[in-house]
């Protein structure tokens with residue numbers, strides 16, 4: 001058996017096509033959605049992700065604003081930039097690219113963002129709304145990668161309902177928020193969140209209908225961990241230098257041989273990454289629509 005591909009590039013292109021129509025409708029009413037990014041330091045990976053976000057904005061008609069700060073920036077100076085974007089009427093929503101340098105308190109940064117402008121859906125108020133509001137449609141931004149994982153599966157005609165999902169990794173952008181999302185009534189999955197303290201991870205993985213691997217540990221999911229017919233989403237990213245070419249390469253959490261046991265597999269790259277970017281745009285469009293439809 002060879003797994004069918006959960007193609008994030010194709011699904012993201014579909015979403016961007018839909019968003020371009022919605023942005024055009026907003027622009028006809030004189031509303032121009034705007035995304036701002038704040039990049040601290042010069043990490044090449046973060047720089048690449050931020051550049052991608054600006055390209056995506058241009059593709060769907062969202063305006064974009066770029067703020068760059070040195071790695072030595074003080075917390076107070078970063079606070080000032082956040083306060084400016086909170087007040088800027090051209091900015092519908094913004095993100096601060098993570099990770100931040102070690103001397104910056106990331107929680108303080110996320111809390112400083114106006115929850116109504118939190119394009120990443122990582123402000124405590126928005127994460128709290130996700131947890132509190134378990135039955136009615138959510139009207140606040142949702143974390144982009146978990147949203148991208150959910151969309152990628154659903155756009156391939158698959159359902160989450162009744163499935164046992166085993167998530168690996170308890171990070172703030174994926175592992176922690178995906179459980180509250182997937183256990184909402186509209187998805188109705190059962191979620192086990194695993195981490196470095198989990199005992200006998202292979203036994204849990206073998207029971208999973210769906211594995212979401214977001215550990216950042218290359219090859220942590222191997223073929224013998226995956227039951228035939230399972231859906232596997234490879235979210236983790238580790239960077240290494242290819243010894244042959246000297247170029248930077250990314251490795252996922254899933255051993256490529258898993259394609260021989262899983263029914264569905266998201267590649268990495270080309271799976272959840274492009275979906276993260278598309279769902280960020282969707283958050284911004286929804287924020288613009290919400291402000292204008294419900295002043």
Ligand SMILES: Nc1nc2c(c(=O)[nH]1)N[C@@H](CN(C=O)c1ccc(C(=O)N[C@@H](CCC(=O)O)C(=O)O)cc1)CN2
Pocket residue numbers: 048049052095096097098099120144145173250268269270271272273274275276277
């Ligand atoms: N403020 C945030 N910071 C970070 C987030 C986030 O959601 N918000 N997530 C990641 C980085 N990220 C978005 O910011 C991101 C990661 C990967 C991709 C992507 O498209 N990856 C490509 C491959 C890219 C490569 O070759 O290096 C793929 O998977 O096909 C987009 C966005 C951490 N920081």
